[in-house]
Amino acid sequence: MTGLELPPSAVDVDYGALGWGAGRTMSDFEAGMWRLEAAEPRLRSTIAAIDVLDTTPDWDRLVAAHEWALGVVPRFRMRVVDPPFQLGKPVWSVDPEFDLGYHLRRIRLPEPGTFAAALELCRTVVDRPFDRARPPWEALLVEGLADGTAIYLLKTHHSITDGMGGMQLVTLLHSRRREPTPDKPSALPPPPEQLSGLDALREQLTDQIRTLPETVLSRAQAGLRLAERAVRDPGSAIGFTQSLLRLAAPPSCPPSPILRGRGLGRRFGTLETTVDELRGAAKAAGGSLNDAYLAALLAGFRRYHERLDAPIDLLPIGMPISLRDSADPMGGNRFGVARFAAPIGVRDPADRIRRIRELVLDARAEPAADILTLAAPALSRLPVAAVARWYLGQTSLIDLQASNVAGIPVPVYMAGARIDRMFPFAPAPGCGVMATLVSHTGTCCIGVTIDTAAVTEPDVFLECLAEGLDEVLALRPAKPRTPKKRPSSGRTTRAKKSTNDRTEGAQ
Incomplete structure (x- = not known):
């Protein structure tokens, strides 16, 4: 919009x-x-x-x-x-x-x-x-x-x-x-509905009755195909089941002892760098832009824990992954979430990028990455309050969710004004921090949503994130860097070109 x-x-x-x-x-x-x-x-x-x-x-x-x-x-x-x-x-x-x-x-x-x-x-x-x-x-x-x-x-x-x-x-x-833009195509608004x-409910029941034979046949055929595939390739079926169990299990490391609180308070922060700078740092360590982005966030978390005298080696994080393909309709929601123990204690940024790359590649290759969609029909039939308690218990085990969305690579305008930055802020439903990167005309625009019950020193935390980003950018081959600060809760620098990895999220 x-x-x-x-x-x-x-x-x-x-x-x-x-x-x-x-x-x-x-x-x-x-x-x-x-x-x-x-x-x-x-x-x-x-x-x-x-x-x-x-x-x-x-x-x-x-x-x-x-x-x-x-x-x-x-x-x-x-x-x-x-x-x-x-x-x-x-x-x-x-x-x-x-x-x-x-x-x-x-x-x-x-x-x-x-x-x-x-x-x-x-x-x-x-x-x-x-x-x-x-x-x-x-x-x-x-x-x-x-x-x-x-x-x-x-x-x-x-x-x-x-x-x-x-x-x-x-x-x-x-x-x-x-x-x-003169004479641009337009459309009449849809007529209002008194629904x-x-x-x-009546509309859905009528539609279900009308399509019942087709639905039963479609599900039977889908079940038959799955059975045939399991017989033909039992290893694939076993692999999917193992993947499902891995994704349903709690994270393999405990949450941070200083990020345990969860509440309604929020704080926004911003960071930015150029796509070329972040990609250059990633390339120097053999990783992708997304790997370097995650490594920078982890460096910020490490520094924050050290400032509060609570160093840790591993941090449970979640990473939304886009499951869209060309056949999917536009709009709507089509994503899964990977969870893993991230190496927050690895001080060398290049080594951290390499380790993150292995974890991300493994996470994106999970056959059951669509576990949220698979579980949704069953969960929708349970009492909402019970599902909410269960879901909050699951997401509270994650201290950081990090998303990366490909943005617009060319200058665009709104009512005559050019959009210079596009900062995304996704929800933090149960997790301590949600960070989202959108590439916009060569700038990595990073929006950070902080649960202030988890991060009790948000100003310190945002300083640590900025330092963590600098730590990773230092891997880039030597070249003068001229940051331009904006009086915000983060950092800003200017840039020229934009692309991104497919990792995606917005929860």
């Missing part, structure tokens, strides 16, 4: 046929994300993007751009209707009282208008739970920054999409020039 204007190269695209987020019914996995937070607020699944704009966009043009986007992406006019007693899945229904003025707002910072103040303001907005009777998204334009820039915040619920699906959307909707929970 952040793009809002049509790239000139795509004026012939039939946006009505794109089908981004077109599914009416949530998957079992998405239903879990929607329902669990109602029973356990610490499992809130809000994702946010904070765009740094080079200037303040024209407000009327920004509003018009949102109105256009709402026509071509109907999902953002839809609220969630949940059948009573969890007897069906939540469905997306066009809000009969949709009000853009509720979802899109603007605010001016008091002087001196710093980036740190804007980041903290955005954090308070993201912290607020959604009005579950309305479409679960909000946007905020923050004006009044002293350096002439502006901030655009987009806050959405994770049940709408994951990180990769979100990047699909912004790539489609961002403009590639400052000037307005109740009982209506949603």
Whole structure:
């Protein structure tokens, strides 16, 4: 939703046929994300993007751009209707009282208008739970920054999409020039619906009865194929079962003794470097950009533990992995999560990168990487409160989740303002820290979501993360580096080119 204007190269695209987020019914996995937070607020699944704009966009043009986007992406006019007693899945229904003025707002910072103040303001907005009777998204334009820039915040619920699906959307909707795009394709908004929970249940039951023969036949054929495959290749079936057991087991190392708390308090921080710098450091150690990124985070965690006189050798971490392929529909959620004991105690950054590379390659090769989707149908039939307690118990065993999402490699604009940085902030549902990297026009933009019950000294922690990043970047062949600091909770440097590994996440 952040793009809002049509790239000139795509004026012939039939946006009505794109089908981004077109599914009416949530998957079992998405239903879990929607329902669990109602029973356990610490499992809130809000994702946010904070765009740094080079200037303040024209407000009327920004509003018009949102109105256009709402026509071509109907999902953002839809609220969630949940059948009573969890007897069906939540469905997306066009809000009969949709009000853009509720979802899109603007605010001016008091002087001196710093980036740190804007980041903290955005954090308070993201912290607020959604009005579950309305479409679960909000946007905020923050004006009044002293350096002439502006901030655009987009806050959405994770049940709408994951990180990769979100990047699909912004790539489609961002403009590639400052000037307005005349005669761009548009679409009429969908008609409003007066849908109740009982209506949603009746609709699903009717559809299930209509498709019952086809469903039974499809499942029987799928079961037969699995049985044939097990007979033909018993090693594969055994390997899948072993993989399933590994992924279902607790992490192989205990959580950090100083990161045990879990609560509702959050703190945002940012770090950045160039793609070329981080990739250069990775290459020097025989790893990928993602390996170097994880090594930098672990260095920050090591330094934080040493500052608090609690050094450890291993840290349980989770890593979302994209499971999308070309046949998957746009939008929605399609990811798995790998968990492993990360070598936080390895002081040599090159050795740390090499060890991380082995762990990541093993994690991405797990046959049962889709365990979340596989378990969701069974979990959806259990009481929500019980599932929430179990899930929080599982995620609380993870101290760090780290995600890496390929971003947009070319300059893009929003209502005439260029997007210079795109900081992602994923939820930390039960874990101590969630870090997300998005590559944007050559810059690695890293957003860090901190649970302040786990990280009780967030300022110290963010300093340690910045030092950890410098530690890894020092591996790059000698070349003058000119960091440019922004008064934020992290660090900034400038860059020119962007790509990324496929590792993905947004929880």
